[in-house]
Amino acid sequence: MKSRRFDFLLLLAGLLLLWQLVHWLVGSDVLPSPWATIRRAAELIATRGFWEHADATATAFGVAGVISIAGGIAIGLWLGLRRFAGDVADPILGTLYSIPKITLYPIILLIFGLGVSAKIAFGVIHGIFPIAIFTMNAVRNVAPVYHRTARVLRLSPLGAATTIMAPAALPEILAGIRVGVALSLLGVLIGELFASTSGLGFALLRAMDVHAVTDIMAITLVLFVFAACVNALLRFVEGRARHGG
Amino acid sequence: MAASPDGQISLRGVAKVFPGHDGHPEVHALGPIDLDIMRGELFTVVGPSGCGKSTLLDVLAGLLTVTSGHATFEGKALAGQVPDGIGAVFQQDASFFWLNVCDNVAFGLRRRGMAAREVERRVNAALAFMGLAGFAKAFPAQLSGGMRQRVCIARTLVLEPKVLLLDEPFGALDQQTRLLMGDELLRIWRETGATVVLITHALDEAAMLSDRVAVMSARPGRFIDIVTTGWPRTRDSRIVSDARFGAITARLWDKLREESLRAMGAPQIT
Amino acid sequence: MHWRSQITKVGAARTALILSALAALELLCRSGIINRVTMIPPSEMVASLWSILRSGRYNGDIFFTLYNVIAATFLAVIGGFLVGAALHALPRLRRPLVPLLSAYYAIPTFVFYPLLIVAFGVGRAALIVMGTMFGVVAMIVNTTLGLDHVPPVVAKTGAILRLDGLRRLLLLRLPSAAPHLVTGIKLAVAYSVIGIVAGEFILATEGVGKRIAYSYDNFDNRTMYGMLLLLLIAVMAVNGALSSWEKRLHRRFGQR
Numbered sequence: 001m002k003s004r005r006f007d008f009l010l011l012l013a014g015l016l017l018l019w020q021l022v023h024w025l026v027g028s029d030v031l032p033s034p035w036a037t038i039r040r041a042a043e044l045i046a047t048r049g050f051w052e053h054a055d056a057t058a059t060a061f062g063v064a065g066v067i068s069i070a071g072g073i074a075i076g077l078w079l080g081l082r083r084f085a086g087d088v089a090d091p092i093l094g095t096l097y098s099i100p101k102i103t104l105y106p107i108i109l110l111i112f113g114l115g116v117s118a119k120i121a122f123g124v125i126h127g128i129f130p131i132a133i134f135t136m137n138a139v140r141n142v143a144p145v146y147h148r149t150a151r152v153l154r155l156s157p158l159g160a161a162t163t164i165m166a167p168a169a170l171p172e173i174l175a176g177i178r179v180g181v182a183l184s185l186l187g188v189l190i191g192e193l194f195a196s197t198s199g200l201g202f203a204l205l206r207a208m209d210v211h212a213v214t215d216i217m218a219i220t221l222v223l224f225v226f227a228a229c230v231n232a233l234l235r236f237v238e239g240r241a242r243h244g245g
Numbered sequence: 246m247a248a249s250p251d252g253q254i255s256l257r258g259v260a261k262v263f264p265g266h267d268g269h270p271e272v273h274a275l276g277p278i279d280l281d282i283m284r285g286e287l288f289t290v291v292g293p294s295g296c297g298k299s300t301l302l303d304v305l306a307g308l309l310t311v312t313s314g315h316a317t318f319e320g321k322a323l324a325g326q327v328p329d330g331i332g333a334v335f336q337q338d339a340s341f342f343w344l345n346v347c348d349n350v351a352f353g354l355r356r357r358g359m360a361a362r363e364v365e366r367r368v369n370a371a372l373a374f375m376g377l378a379g380f381a382k383a384f385p386a387q388l389s390g391g392m393r394q395r396v397c398i399a400r401t402l403v404l405e406p407k408v409l410l411l412d413e414p415f416g417a418l419d420q421q422t423r424l425l426m427g428d429e430l431l432r433i434w435r436e437t438g439a440t441v442v443l444i445t446h447a448l449d450e451a452a453m454l455s456d457r458v459a460v461m462s463a464r465p466g467r468f469i470d471i472v473t474t475g476w477p478r479t480r481d482s483r484i485v486s487d488a489r490f491g492a493i494t495a496r497l498w499d500k501l502r503e504e505s506l507r508a509m510g511a512p513q514i515t
Numbered sequence: 516m517h518w519r520s521q522i523t524k525v526g527a528a529r530t531a532l533i534l535s536a537l538a539a540l541e542l543l544c545r546s547g548i549i550n551r552v553t554m555i556p557p558s559e560m561v562a563s564l565w566s567i568l569r570s571g572r573y574n575g576d577i578f579f580t581l582y583n584v585i586a587a588t589f590l591a592v593i594g595g596f597l598v599g600a601a602l603h604a605l606p607r608l609r610r611p612l613v614p615l616l617s618a619y620y621a622i623p624t625f626v627f628y629p630l631l632i633v634a635f636g637v638g639r640a641a642l643i644v645m646g647t648m649f650g651v652v653a654m655i656v657n658t659t660l661g662l663d664h665v666p667p668v669v670a671k672t673g674a675i676l677r678l679d680g681l682r683r684l685l686l687l688r689l690p691s692a693a694p695h696l697v698t699g700i701k702l703a704v705a706y707s708v709i710g711i712v713a714g715e716f717i718l719a720t721e722g723v724g725k726r727i728a729y730s731y732d733n734f735d736n737r738t739m740y741g742m743l744l745l746l747l748i749a750v751m752a753v754n755g756a757l758s759s760w761e762k763r764l765h766r767r768f769g770q771r
Contacts, residue, residue: 004610026634030631091529094758098751102724103712106739111554146341148339152306152333153352155356168341170343178617182621189622189623213633223621228618231614242342
């Protein structure tokens with residue numbers, strides 16, 4: 001819809017204006033101007049160093065994402081299909097999810113040392129819980145009338161699972177993946193901040209150390225745009241799976 | 246007592262008790278019930294809320310195993326599996342939100358591995374029959390509640406069931422739509438020749454549509470009366486003008502009123 | 516209807532599961548399979564926590580963080596509510612903002628911490644702002660969600676009762692939205708803690724995060740795990756209390 005796109009651009013313009021105002025208020029040392037940030041971001045993207053870092057982050061993010069999704073769905077399916085196990089695990093999962101993951105950072109570092117595996121571990125502990133929880137709820141909340149319909153249609157358990165239960169649970173599972181993937185990226189970046197010598201998180205740490213505020217803002221801007229795009233894409237896929245239902 | 250299956254579906258001494266779990270007591274939902282549903286008849290069950298009507302339907306469909314007694318379909322015992330030839334439309338919306346109307350209706354046929362052209366022919370016929378022809382590509386989310394129920398009915402009819410079970414299918418609809426849907430149901434019943442078992446709480450609907458109406462007591466549900474209406478097969482909703490309609494409805498309410506009060510927990514008012 | 520505390524099968528299984536997990540951890544640590552440099556046995560963690568609390572030697576840190584969390588939560592909840600209510604009243608502004616808000620938690624917001632230090636100096640203020648930044652978006656999202664769930668009939672009732680706008684908001688719409696608002700508060704607290712402790716990890720003069728980072732750097736596992744346990748228990752307790760309040764409200768209001 002045309003007006004929707006216009007509204008979005010209007011909002012962006014407004015946010016940029018707000019940014020500019022705050023910049024005038026606090027000065028370049030605290031908050032660089034939007035223009036300076038965008039220019040710096042363009043400069044960075046043109047360098048090879050940036051892409052080496054981006055590559056490292058992307059690889060770790062990819063692995064952490066795949067593990068989180070596969071593991072989260074597997075756990076969620078198992079707990080969702082087995083009523084008793086699900087009932088027992090539900091509050092435990094909820095509590096684990098609500099624990100601030102920062103409390104686990106020292107432990108992860110002690111277990112995995114510094115390096116890629118720690119990064120990936122960070123990504124996984126952030127991403128796996130929401131995916132497992134959403135998947136479990138998606139399976140448990142499939143409308144009971146669908147179960148009965150499957151039986152009246154005399155479907156085999158496998159047939160019912162693939163043709164009815166899976167598409168019915170899919171939108172909710174995709175919502176969980178959307179949340180989990182975003183948090184997984186966050187986890188990987190945090191891991192790079194604390195435990196790595198490569199990646200965009202590490203680049204941020206370096207910028208923080210030498211107080212290159214414009215670099216901090218530029219890298220953050222690139223990450224934010226990336227995250228927003230991934231998020232929008234996953235939201236779109238989720239919407240299609242719902243078919244307005 | 247030997248189970249002599251007179252009806253297409255026969256129940257002898259059937260009772261259903263749901264076992265208690267995790268501190269909740271057991272629930273005696275249904276029975277004992279004796280029932281013979283004749284081939285090709287339109288049989289309705291009315292009763293107060295929570296009396297076990299839906300449980301009865303689940304037993305008839307083969308969705309629930311009975312705690313005691315025998316249940317048979319066409320001479321064979323119902324043993325926890327839904328037999329071939331039974332179709333059911335439930336109270337809740339069972340349309341699949343991820344499929345459009347056409348794919349919803351075709352669902353059962355495709356699962357049986359039918360040829361695509363035959364599927365298409367049958368689906369188009371069913372859509373026309375149910376007045377959904379213009380909505381073939383629409384998704385359930387875009388349809389009203391009544392239309393979604395029609396999709397579920399079409400999906401069931403297209404499989405040509407011998408017995409059609411309907412659990413308060415018109416519950417969410419307004420009165421005028423209900424009356425029209427009642428006419429639809431009669432037409433379906435006549436043209437397919439199926440046996441129809443209908444669960445409803447609307448007395449006038451029961452009196453108008455059925456060959457026989459069974460009145461169920463409050464929980465645990467048992468039959469306290471079975472009324473034969475004697476209507477001709479060619480009836481429609483205008484039967485309400487027949488003099489006997491009032492008498493039948495009055496008789497149903499007479500039996501049902503006490504049970505409804507009992508179900509509500511109110512003292513008996515004579 | 517009588518209330519009876521029942522030992523359900525599910526509850527018993529859960530308790531057994533948690534206890535056996537803890538016992539297994541204890542065993543693995545004591546036997547040396549998990550070496551002491553990585554993790555100390557849970558029993559020693561508890562002992563360390565107990566000694567920290569009794570001696571009171573880190574009370575300064577604890578109260579510092581506590582104060583920051585309370586301040587940040589307060590700001591996040593009030594600010595988040597106001598912004599959320601404003602967005603709800605301006606749907607044209609809200610719609611394009613939604614994808615941006617859901618992407619907010621994907622970026623490590625504490626990269627802004629150095630910028631805050633330049634602005635406010637090393638100390639409370641930077642940490643509190645950090646915590647607020649973490650928590651405010653959760654409150655905004657849940658406020659709009661909660662106001663969404665106020666059925667239109669409530670507004671009509673307000674009009675029929677001839678209440679003015681402010682009364683309508685406070686007496687009718689606020690209580691209607693309460694379950695989601697409590698969810699927002701719960702998340703605001705949790706995220707504020709994360710923001711503040713993370714900031715203290717990076718750079719601070721005192722605080723629970725600072726103490727944990729300091730012990731980690733100095734290989735003082737006892738203190739580190741003791742403080743981690745304190746943080747964990749405190750967060751779980753507050754979260755648990757807010758969760759049961761949240762569930763009670765959802766049940767009472769008949770919402771999902």
